[in-house]
Amino acid sequence: MDIAGLSMLQSQQATQLNVNVALLKKSQDVAVEQHQQLDRMQVDTRVEAVKVTEPFKGAQVDVRA
Numbered sequence: 677m678d679i680a681g682l683s684m685l686q687s688q689q690a691t692q693l694n695v696n697v698a699l700l701k702k703s704q705d706v707a708v709e710q711h712q713q714l715d716r717m718q719v720d721t722r723v724e725a726v727k728v729t730e731p732f733k734g735a736q737v738d739v740r741a
Contacts, residue, residue: 677685
């Protein structure tokens with residue numbers, strides 16, 4: 677392979693590397709966003725659970741049924 681061919685191959689590899697890096701960055705961003713959404717959902721669920729159970733706080737429950 678001559679110099680021009682090697683140069684073209686090197687350029688293609690550099691381009692592919694840049695594409696791969698961009699895809700990895702996007703994947704990481706999406707994963708972080710999904711993790712943050714999950715955290716918010718868990719907090720919302722806990723808040724909702726407290727709201728639901730608050731009226732029953734201190735109530736006696738008979739579980740001998």
